[in-house]
Structures are given as C-alpha cells and as structure tokens.
Amino acid sequence: MSGGLGGPGMRRIKTVVTKIGSGKTPNGGGRSYQDDGVMFLRSQNVHFAGLRLDDVAFIGEDVHREMRASCVLSGDVLLNITGASLGRVARVPDNFGEANVNQHVCIIRPGAGVDCRFLAYALSSSNVQEQIAALQMGGNRDGLNFEQVGNLAIPLPSETSKQERIADFLDAELASVDALVGAKMRQIALLHERREAIVASRVSELCNDHGSVPLRRIWLGIEQGWSPQCDDAEADRDNWAVLRTSAVSSGRFDPLAHKRLPVDVQPDLRYVINDGDLLLTRGSGSAAMVGVAAVADTDGRRLLLSDLLYRVRLQPGWPSGLVASVIGSRPAREQISLLLRGQSGQTIKLRGQDVGEILIPCVPPDRRGAIAAEIAVTSTSHVSAARKIENSLALLHERRRALITAAVTGRLDLPAAWEAVA
Known part of the structure; x- marks a missing residue:
C-alpha cells in the first residue's frame, strides 16, 4: 500500500465517514460552564495519546440539548481544526458517556467498515499531518474547514479485519511508549514544582527579612x-x-x-x-x-x-x-x-x-545582584534538566508517529512486527 496522496488504498475521509462537524461556544462563554454536568471538550483536551480530562469543562443538560448536533459518541474521532494544536487527534473511548465539543474540535464519525481506532491512527500519521500542514501554508492560517477535513486522504485497507489487526498492534506497541511519555511528563512537572517551592521559600524569606x-x-x-x-x-x-x-x-x-x-x-x-x-x-x-x-x-x-x-x-x-x-x-x-x-x-x-x-x-541595594544570580542559578539548573527530558520526549513522539505511519501505510510487515513484540 502506498502512503502517498492519491496512491493505492487512499480514500478521502468524506467517503468513509457519516459525520464531519463541530460545535460552538455556548451563549455566555465561560460563564455557562458548571462544576459538573455534561463534559464539554475543547482543543486542550484532545491529544494524540488520548483525551486529557484534568481541566475539562462542563455544561448543563439544557445547553447540551440545544447543541445536540455536536453531541459526541463513543467511537468518534476528534480532530483539532484551529490554533496551535491544529491536527491533534484523539478517539473517544468506549462507554465515555455524554459529551459535546466547541467550534475548535471537529467530530469525525466513522462509517460502516471503518475501525475507529484505525481512523484515529491514520489521521495521526505523517501522511495526513503533512496534508494538514500544507493546507496551512501561505495565507490560509485560520485552520481547517469541514470541506478540507473531508478531502484529507487516508490510507485505508478495504478489509475491516486488517484495520483491526493494525489497530490492535498499535494499541499494544504504543502502550509502553505512552507510559514512558507520561512518566517523563511527570518528571518535568516535579522539576517545576521543586523549582517553584525553592523560589517561593526564598521570596517569602526575603519579604520576612526586609519587608x-x-x-x-x-x-x-x-x-x-x-x-x-x-x-x-x-x-x-x-x-x-x-x-x-x-x-x-x-x-x-x-x-x-x-x-x-x-x-x-x-x-x-x-x-x-x-x-x-x-x-x-x-x-x-x-x-x-x-x-x-x-x-x-x-x-x-x-x-x-x-x-x-x-x-x-x-x-x-x-x-x-x-x-x-x-x-x-x-x-x-x-x-x-x-x-x-x-x-x-x-x-x-x-x-x-x-x-x-x-x-x-525590599532587598537592600548591595544584595540585589547576588540574590538575582542565586535564584537564576536555581532556575537554570531546573530548566536545563527539564529541557533534557523534553528532548527525549520529542524523540519518543517522533518514534510514535513513525511507527503509526509505517503500520497504517503497510510499510511495516505486521506479522514480523508481532513476532518482535512476542
């Protein structure tokens, strides 16, 4: 199977899905958000490794009903279509419950014969991400419209069973990569927390000593x-x-x-x-x-x-x-x-x-320079350590995308890959 646009096995998204659409920001904007209710998914919740719900917003049942055209279903694939996170993709997992989206997130609902996991992986592949990047070249910087989303070409085996085997392989292979990414992100968070605690303690001490x-x-x-x-x-x-x-x-x-x-x-x-x-x-x-x-x-x-x-x-x-x-x-x-x-x-x-x-x-003039340098050394050491971890994260993200691209385009010998995993 060729991975190139228009090659064998490539299909336009609009020909294999039943829905391409997004929601809107509810009337009143952030004032309409609640402490609980129906999850309202925004672009910051959509990540390649899955949905992140630590800062998810909620809307009321009445707002959700008014926005029923953008209700999210298990098995939907979500694509960010605006902003710095444009192109990020996540699949809505099974038994997810009720949810809705705003205008920055596009719902792509797979049709018959299309495995939702495979569709999400295909959209994450270099082939499709390069198409998205190309659409943003020149003056077209506002994001993707639904027509452009529908015209994205994805590699798609005709047999659903083959899509499922590829998705099963990627689920298993990427689980360890995603776990390592999560561990490294926690390391970065801990470094930032430690730096913040050190600086906060020093600032409080300076205020106590000098007002x-x-x-x-x-x-x-x-x-x-x-x-x-x-x-x-x-x-x-x-x-x-x-x-x-x-x-x-x-x-x-x-x-x-x-x-x-x-x-x-x-x-x-x-x-x-x-x-x-x-x-x-x-x-x-x-x-x-x-x-x-x-x-x-x-x-x-x-x-x-x-x-x-x-x-x-x-x-x-x-x-x-x-x-x-x-x-x-x-x-x-x-x-x-x-x-x-x-x-x-x-x-x-x-x-x-x-x-x-x-x-x-109110630090005395003769101590300001030394204290500034002291805090800078603390910050620099923590930032340097975090950057090293971020560099390793970038390599993991590259490996993730390369593996996905090779699998969904057929360049990876799947049986041999399964033997390697075993």
Missing part, C-alpha cells in the same frame, strides 16, 4: 504595546516583528514567538524591545498565562511590544531578573490571581494599575 513594597514604588513606569495587522510568519533578522503573548507566557523569553511586520508598515519605535526589558503578559484566555513575567533577550532581532504585553521600566539598581523571579513565584501568583479581570472562555486581563500592587521584597 515588601508595591511594584509601582520601584518602577519608572509601565506601558502596553502596539498590535498592527501582521503577517503570520517568522521575520528575517533585518525585518521588524511584533511579539506574540507566547514570547513571554512560558516565563522564558522566546524571541521567535512573533509575527512579521509587513514591509509597508512603519514600526512604532516607542515599542522597540531591548535586552533586559521586564515584560509581563497582559491578557490571555487562560488565567495561568496572565501576569507572567520574563526578561527580554532579543538575540539581535528587531522586535516590538504588542498590546497584550506590558513593559515595566524599573528604577536603576533593580535587576529585571530578580523582579521577574519574584513575579513568577507562588506568593506573587496567588496575589495576581486575585487581581485578574474576566472569566474562563473570555480574554482574562490584568490592569496596569493592578500590576503596580504586586508586592516585591
């Missing part, structure tokens, strides 16, 4: 930036670019998280980013991503501040790294959580005047 002052007492000012219409592409070093929120929202500055400023648009030089600038996220759909601080390191790129970021100009003698570490600590995050405005499902924002109320330990 604290509101951030506005040690700044020269705060400003938000500018967000003109930009090209959704990486800028060359000689071109200007406007930062995305994701340049800061991880707590580590990423100079490549930007949008290219069109060549016919003049940059507003008031918002040029300089190395050492203290930046904070001003708004996001997730409360955890608002009020996150990072110190700019432009790597020589020509970057501009966006209107969903703040720049805090500190008084001389205050290291931006020290203040960023304090803002990222657990005591400060708890304070920030009380200052946020907006609800889940909407853009949650932090006002500039509220940023000024964040408490900073």
